[in-house]
Every structure is written in C-alpha cells, then in structure tokens.
Amino acid sequence: MIRSVILGSGSALPRQAVSNAELTARVDTSDEWIVERTGIRNRYIAAEDETTVSLATDAAHRALEAAGIGADTIDLIVLATATPDQTFPASATQVQHRLGVTRGAAFDVAAVCSGFLYALATADSFLRTGMATRALVVGAETFSRILDWEDRTTCVLFGDGAGALVLGAQDVVEDGPGILATRLHADGAHNQLLYVDGGVSTTGTVGKLRMKGREVFRHAVVNLAEVLGEVLDDAGVAVDEIDWVVPHQANARILDATARKLGLPADKVIVTVDRHANTSAASVPLAYDTAVRDGRIKPGDLVMLEAMGGGFTWGASLLRA
Known part of the structure; x- marks a missing residue:
C-alpha cells in the first residue's frame, strides 16, 4: 500500500503589500468596514512583472528546498489556478520548464478556491496508483487581474499569491505521515x-x-x-x-x-x-x-x-x- 507524504512546503507573495488604509485611496471603503465584515487587514497585489507562473515557480522552488530534493526528481506537476498566464498551454508546463523538469506530466486544474484540494486529490491518486513517484502540487493566483475595482464589496476581499507542496509516494506506515x-x-x-x-x-x-x-x-x-x-x-x-x-x-x-x-x-x-x-x-x-x-x-x-x-x-x- 502506497501513501502520499508531504516532503516539503513553500509559498510566495508579490512584492507589494496593500493595507486597508492604502486601499481607501482608490476604493470608497474604510479599514473599519473591511475588518468588521471580513477580518482582512492586508493583501498583496502583483506587479506587471509578477504573474501566476512566476509566483507558482517561486513557491515551488521553496517547497523543493524545504523537501531537500532536486526538481529533476519530480515527475508530476499539478497547478490549481483560475488566473493562468495564458488560455493555453497550461501554466503548469511553464512552471515545469522554469524548474528545469523534463519528464513526467504537467497540467492545470480549475476549481477556483477549491482548486488546491482538487489538485492535491489528483496528485494523490497518481502517486497511490504508481503513475508518479514525486509530485509538485501548486495553488497560484493573480486575482487582482479579474477584480472590478469599482465594486467595493468584492475588490477588497482578494489578493495574489502562491503555495506549493511536494508529495512523495511512500509505503504506508501505521500512524505515519x-x-x-x-x-x-x-x-x-x-x-x-x-x-x-x-x-x-x-x-x-x-x-x-x-x-x-x-x-x-x-x-x-x-x-x-x-x-x-x-x-x-x-x-x-x-x-x-x-x-x-x-x-x-x-x-x-x-x-x-x-x-x-x-x-x-x-x-x-x-x-x-x-x-x-x-x-x-x-x-x-x-x-x-x-x-x-x-x-x-x-x-x-x-x-x-x-x-x-x-x-x-x-x-x-x-x-x-
């Protein structure tokens, strides 16, 4: 019996942090209104040179570093996103190329906020059935690109970022990871x-x-x-x-x-x-x-x-x- 084990995690955020107070300069809202209704005090907004692929790649690098393994050991990349860099090809293939991975499969999953759970389940199935041995699962978004900045009820809620997990196929151990x-x-x-x-x-x-x-x-x-x-x-x-x-x-x-x-x-x-x-x-x-x-x-x-x-x-x- 095989189980998917987390070997390492990583994340990445855009350079620019935007507080509620800063947001009031462009949106008719207030810090008090946002905090009371959402609990949000800050978000990160991607610059023109920061994209879903670049954030995903940075998060992947950090996850691989935490796992202590090289990108060349990865044979599956599943990227969850609703904001890909291009309509096609899949952003996962661009992450694959930037990491220097030349084998295995790479594809995107679109399930919006649940996307990472869908991607994780997909990678877990690949590992448990032997179709892959090490997987990189990434969730990455640049939601600021699809916000209506005139709609104060939604634009204050979202930010940009990426997170990644490295999974490895291992024999099941009772009470193990x-x-x-x-x-x-x-x-x-x-x-x-x-x-x-x-x-x-x-x-x-x-x-x-x-x-x-x-x-x-x-x-x-x-x-x-x-x-x-x-x-x-x-x-x-x-x-x-x-x-x-x-x-x-x-x-x-x-x-x-x-x-x-x-x-x-x-x-x-x-x-x-x-x-x-x-x-x-x-x-x-x-x-x-x-x-x-x-x-x-x-x-x-x-x-x-x-x-x-x-x-x-x-x-x-x-x-x-």
Whole structure:
C-alpha cells in the first residue's frame, strides 16, 4: 500500500503589500468596514512583472528546498489556478520548464478556491496508483487581474499569491505521515452566486469577478461542515483528534462559523486571511506553509485542509504532517 507524504512546503507573495488604509485611496471603503465584515487587514497585489507562473515557480522552488530534493526528481506537476498566464498551454508546463523538469506530466486544474484540494486529490491518486513517484502540487493566483475595482464589496476581499507542496509516494506506515482521506464535491446549480462574467467561448473577454456574498456564506458554512464530517468518518478520526484545520482563507466570519458548527476550538484553526486576504486556490497551501514555518504545524500533527469556491466546488483532505 502506497501513501502520499508531504516532503516539503513553500509559498510566495508579490512584492507589494496593500493595507486597508492604502486601499481607501482608490476604493470608497474604510479599514473599519473591511475588518468588521471580513477580518482582512492586508493583501498583496502583483506587479506587471509578477504573474501566476512566476509566483507558482517561486513557491515551488521553496517547497523543493524545504523537501531537500532536486526538481529533476519530480515527475508530476499539478497547478490549481483560475488566473493562468495564458488560455493555453497550461501554466503548469511553464512552471515545469522554469524548474528545469523534463519528464513526467504537467497540467492545470480549475476549481477556483477549491482548486488546491482538487489538485492535491489528483496528485494523490497518481502517486497511490504508481503513475508518479514525486509530485509538485501548486495553488497560484493573480486575482487582482479579474477584480472590478469599482465594486467595493468584492475588490477588497482578494489578493495574489502562491503555495506549493511536494508529495512523495511512500509505503504506508501505521500512524505515519501522509494523506489519509479526501472528499470532493461540486454543484453547478449555484453558478450565478460566484463567477466571472466573461469567457473565451461566450464573450471573448476575461471578465470580472461577481459574487453574492451573503448567499455564498450560507452555502459555505453548511457544505464545509458536511464534507469535514465525511472525511473524518472515512479516516475513522474524531473531531477532537485534529490538531489543526487549514481552511480556505475567504472570510474570518466563515472560518469562525464553520469551526463553531463542528465544535472546533478557534485556536485550532490556522488563520492568515488578515494578512493575505482571499488568494483563491493559493490560500490553503499558503496558510499551510505559513503555519509550518512559524512552528505551529509539526511532524505527526493531524491536519485537515478544506475549501469551497465558485462552481460551487468544495472539498476536504485529512493528512498527517
């Protein structure tokens, strides 16, 4: 039996940090309004020379360095993004080239804020079935490119960034590290609650992000609580055994409400939304790497990853670090 084990993590942020106070110079809003409703105090915005591919590559380099392995050992790259550098080819192939990887497969996954969970599950399947032995899983976004800066209810919520995990296929060891269980879901009936109003085959334009925040909030709390319960049942693990929950960093209110619904203490939830805002597919690996590097997540800890995004798509994955 093979299990996918995390060998290292890394993350990357654009050079420019933008505080709420700085944002008020271009948007009709206030620091108090943003913090009260979202918990966000800061976000990072990519410059013209910073792209999804460049951020993804930087995060990948740091993950490989943390794993202590060379890029030439990677035979699978799965990149989750809703903001690729080009319509095609896949941004993952550009990351592959920049890392100097010349073998294996590289492709993108599009599931918006749940994208990293979808990418992680895909890579896990490749490793467990023997189709790959070492995988690089990346979530990277430049959401600032698709924001409507005239819509103060959405533009204040998002930022840019990237996070990456290196996975290795290893024999299963009881109580050893690795991905233990994953569940993914989708429901396309709710497309109009969170979407971009453009597309190659419909308008020929990129479009801008549109969201009905109150409705998304309601669905998120219910869906995330349910999928977390499913994963715990699959793994045979009780809620109080979890050391850390690393959620998609959408909104502090969603994080609090989901934790309360599950009976999880707030001090077990990794929160970085105040620093990074919502970085879509990048938010889970970015938060994970932040918690590893500051010493909160330690080897042997049981960690639950979860996310929900446009589609709707949602999912969760339980792993032992």
